[in-house]
Amino acid sequence: xxxxVKDLKVYYQTLxxxxxxxxxxxxxxxxxxxxxxxxxxxxxxTTLGKSLIRLDGRMRHVGGTIELNGxxxxxxxxxxxNPLRYHEISLIPQYAMSALNPTRxxxxxxxxxxxxxxxxxxxxxxxxxxxxxxxxxDPDVLNRFxxxxxxxxxxxxxxxxxxxxxxxxxxxxxxxxxxxxxTQRSVAESMVEFRDRGxxxxxxxxxxxxxxxxxxxxxxxxxxxxxxxxxxxASTIINDPQHPYTKMLIGALPEVGxxxxxxxxxxxxxxxxxxxxxxxxxxxxxxxxxxxxECDETPPLVEIDTGHWAACWKxxx
Amino acid sequence: MLELSHVHxxxxxxxxxxxxxxxxxxxxxxxxxxxxxxxxxxxxSGKSTLGKMVLGLTxxxxxxxxxxxxxxxxxxxxxxxxxxxxxxxxxxxxxxxSFNPIFKADRVFEMIRTSYFPAISDAAWxxxxxxxxxxxxxxxxxxxxKYPHQLSGGQLQRLLIARALLLDIRLLVADEIISxxxxxxxxxxxxxxxxxxERGLGILFVTHxxxxxxxxxxxSVILRKGAIxxxxxxxxxxxxxxHPYSRHLLSCVPQLHRTWAEVDAELAANPPExxxxxxxxxxxxxxxxxxxxxxxxxGIDQR
Numbered sequence: 001x002x003x004x005v006k007d008l009k010v011y012y013q014t015l016x017x018x019x020x021x022x023x024x025x026x027x028x029x030x031x032x033x034x035x036x037x038x039x040x041x042x043x044x045x046t047t048l049g050k051s052l053i054r055l056d057g058r059m060r061h062v063g064g065t066i067e068l069n070g071x072x073x074x075x076x077x078x079x080x081x082n083p084l085r086y087h088e089i090s091l092i093p094q095y096a097m098s099a100l101n102p103t104r105x106x107x108x109x110x111x112x113x114x115x116x117x118x119x120x121x122x123x124x125x126x127x128x129x130x131x132x133x134x135x136x137x138d139p140d141v142l143n144r145f146x147x148x149x150x151x152x153x154x155x156x157x158x159x160x161x162x163x164x165x166x167x168x169x170x171x172x173x174x175x176x177x178x179x180x181x182x183t184q185r186s187v188a189e190s191m192v193e194f195r196d197r198g199x200x201x202x203x204x205x206x207x208x209x210x211x212x213x214x215x216x217x218x219x220x221x222x223x224x225x226x227x228x229x230x231x232x233x234a235s236t237i238i239n240d241p242q243h244p245y246t247k248m249l250i251g252a253l254p255e256v257g258x259x260x261x262x263x264x265x266x267x268x269x270x271x272x273x274x275x276x277x278x279x280x281x282x283x284x285x286x287x288x289x290x291x292x293x294e295c296d297e298t299p300p301l302v303e304i305d306t307g308h309w310a311a312c313w314k315x316x317x
Numbered sequence: 318m319l320e321l322s323h324v325h326x327x328x329x330x331x332x333x334x335x336x337x338x339x340x341x342x343x344x345x346x347x348x349x350x351x352x353x354x355x356x357x358x359x360x361x362s363g364k365s366t367l368g369k370m371v372l373g374l375t376x377x378x379x380x381x382x383x384x385x386x387x388x389x390x391x392x393x394x395x396x397x398x399x400x401x402x403x404x405x406x407x408x409x410x411x412x413x414x415s416f417n418p419i420f421k422a423d424r425v426f427e428m429i430r431t432s433y434f435p436a437i438s439d440a441a442w443x444x445x446x447x448x449x450x451x452x453x454x455x456x457x458x459x460x461x462x463k464y465p466h467q468l469s470g471g472q473l474q475r476l477l478i479a480r481a482l483l484l485d486i487r488l489l490v491a492d493e494i495i496s497x498x499x500x501x502x503x504x505x506x507x508x509x510x511x512x513x514x515e516r517g518l519g520i521l522f523v524t525h526x527x528x529x530x531x532x533x534x535x536x537s538v539i540l541r542k543g544a545i546x547x548x549x550x551x552x553x554x555x556x557x558x559x560h561p562y563s564r565h566l567l568s569c570v571p572q573l574h575r576t577w578a579e580v581d582a583e584l585a586a587n588p589p590e591x592x593x594x595x596x597x598x599x600x601x602x603x604x605x606x607x608x609x610x611x612x613x614x615x616g617i618d619q620r
Contacts, residue, residue, distance in 0.1 A: 180525065180567060185569040215577050254532035256567065258536065267504040268502075
């Protein structure tokens with residue numbers, strides 16, 4: 001078991017009170033698993049990704065534990081987290097394209113990063129070149145400035161950089177969202193290849209695009225309003241979802257081949273609840289077509305099938 | 318209704334504008350009333366430039382754009398442009414930057430009133446606003462008299478469409494209008510476009526997302542490097558892509574029920590028939606189209 005998150009609660013501090021961005025998130029991530037983390041904006045998926053590596057000033061850890069390879073991750077302790085970062089847990093940020101320093105050549109930037117983490121650049125230089133070639137980049141990019149690379153190339157550079165020290169866990173936050181479809185496909189495929197070659201042990205792939213998740217992830221976790229709605233194998237979540245939110249979300253996606261004249265898709269009425277004062281009970285009940293009285297109680301996340309978890313009173317009956 | 322004929326756009330690039338870049342190359346297309354035409358392309362394909370030229374935000378270098386018989390590029394003077402915008406409006410990608418955050422969101426309606434309907438009475442105007450807000454399926458109590466930050470992206474985007482509907486609009490240029498929206502609200506805006514189409518509105522739908530372009534449009538135009546790669550009825554373009562670039566693009570779209578490997582295997586098992594692509598001589602800037610089947614055109618292959 002690589003990663004085990006138990007009842008994680010992270011709140012954002014604001015002048016009007018705490019925003020309950022993560023409210024009791026629990027899940028396991030196995031060795032070699034690529035987990036797609038999907039959900040609408042504001043559901044807490046980016047917050048979850050960030051919580052695993054660094055809490056920023058506004059984020060407050062309220063409860064819950066994170067375990068990586070059997071050892072607890074000291075998420076609240078900046079200093080104790082430092083040796084873990086980049087070596088064990090690595091991140092591809094949401095705007096990876098702007099994560100590169102525009103005033104440094106790529107090679108120099110990578111060397112600076114390595115030295116800052118206490119690694120001699122010469123030790124990994126050959127590996128760096130090999131991996132750049134693997135993702136289809138000429139090692140010559142090391143002598144170039146970020147402005148000279150296209151969006152897809154920059155994304156691949158950041159990916160190679162983030163995985164250079166073979167971390168146990170890679171968090172890719174919307175890593176391919178800004179790319180064109182054909183570039184998106186090649187970047188997504190090289191991420192899977194990195195996992196297959198063991199450069200990263202397991203990966204959390206945060207995205208809002210469920211169809212992309214289906215292409216590359218082994219499991220999918222769907223979040224809603226700071227909580228886990230459903231987690232299961234990718235094909236089960238796409239073809240046989242159990243949580244009403246997942247069902248409606250997948251029903252609202254137009255596919256290549258569907259048109260308005262044949263069948264109109266339906267959106268989900270209403271908006272997600274505000275997380276400043278989250279509603280009691282099931283957070284989806286206001287928008288849920290099958291909600292009833294029992295939904296006033298918070299549904300627990302239960303395993304309804306092997307490896308398939310859902311938080312809804314109506315599932316499994 | 319809207320007709321583009323051999324439109325080119327050349328941008329000056331580099332230091333002192335020494336170099337040139339052809340962003341749009343010899344594009345001809347037609348949008349009829351009650352028809353949604355999707356302009357699909359990756360970044361740099363010239364799709365947004367085309368939208369901007371139709372809206373008169375930038376001028377074509379060569380070629381004509383006519384709207385109901387009038388040449389749009391030759392509109393001179395404030396009055397003529399204002400009349401044009403009475404019939405043609407655009408909605409853009411980011412709804413949050415389309416509103417001024419220090420004013421209430423329905424100020425965009427008031428601005429239409431002061432410039433286009435100065436003589437209308439308060440009661441009549443209120444009825445008109447309520448009518449268009451209802452048309453975009455928003456609840457007036459929820460959206461009027463609110464600041465932009467109090468509304469969701471989907472609500473703001475629909476308010477902008479409502480604003481366009483206040484005018485006697487015949488053509489809507491929708492430039493990536495749903496790229497910023499969540500999956501659950503996206504479909505509402507798309508369904509709204511389908512409703513407007515039934516009322517006889519022509520829509521130029523600019524998008525990079527093939528499945529969205531496919532969902533609403535009657536005809537699709539796939540652009541590559543400024544030139545049309547393929548154009549035809551949406552169903553034919555998606556079921557029987559003829560241009561190698563469209564095939565490549567379609568095989569890269571993440572699909573919900575088929576993996577990339579399955580798509581590739583299927584493509585390898587039934588290789589599509591090849592069509593003869595038109596060719597142009599070196600240095601020729603035109604981009605001819607060949608009609609492969611009725612109404613279904615393929616363009617040149619650019620390397």
